Amino acid sequence: MDVVIHPFPNQEADSLIEIFISYSDVNGDIGLSDSDTLGEFAFGNSAFYNLFIDYFVKDSGRWIKPVSPFNPLDTMNFNERLPNLTPTGNNKYLTGNLRLFIPVSPLGLTPDTVKFKITMWDRDLNPSNSIETKEIPLKQL
Numbered sequence: 790m791d792v793v794i795h796p797f798p799n800q801e802a803d804s805l806i807e808i809f810i811s812y813s814d815v816n817g818d819i820g821l822s823d824s825d826t827l828g829e830f831a832f833g834n835s836a837f838y839n840l841f842i843d844y845f846v847k848d849s850g851r852w853i854k855p856v857s858p859f860n861p862l863d864t865m866n867f868n869e870r871l872p873n874l875t876p877t878g879n880n881k882y883l884t885g886n887l888r889l890f891i892p893v894s895p896l897g898l899t900p901d902t903v904k905f906k907i908t909m910w911d912r913d914l915n916p917s918n919s920i921e922t923k924e925i926p927l928k929q930l
Contacts, residue, residue, distance in 0.1 A: 802930040808889040817881030818912040820873040838868035847902035899929045
C-alpha cells in the first residue's frame with residue numbers, strides 16, 4: 790500500500806489523500822453488479838458496500854472515528870461499492886490495483902493527522918485481511 794498527499798495548487802495546504810492498494814482473489818468473486826440490490830446487498834444493509842474504508846482522526850493522542858454530520862449515530866467512512874470484477878473464462882484468479890482519492894478536509898473537518906483501515910468483502914461476504922495506513926500528517930488551510 791502506498792499513500793500520496795496532493796497539495797492545493799499554489800498553496801501550502803493539502804487537498805487529497807491518494808491511497809494505492811493491490812489485491813488478489815482466487816475465485817474472482819469481487820465486486821457487485823448493478824442488480825445486486827436485494828437481501829444483504831440492499832441499501833442500508835451491511836453488504837451494500839463491499840469496500841470498507843474506516844476513517845480515523847488523531848485527537849489528543851487517541852485515534853477516534855469522527856461522528857457523521859448526516860447521522861449522529863454513525864461515524865464517518867468512505868465506503869464504496871466496487872463493480873463486478875470477475876474475469877471471463879475458466880480461470881477466475883483475479884489480481885489488480887485500486888486508487889482511492891479521499892479529501893483532506895471532508896465535510897469541513899480539519900484534522901492534522903489521520904489514518905484509514907481498509908477491508909474488502911467478496912460476494913460470499915468473506916472479508917479480506919484488513920490493511921491500515923500509517924499515520925498521515927496533513928497541512929490544512
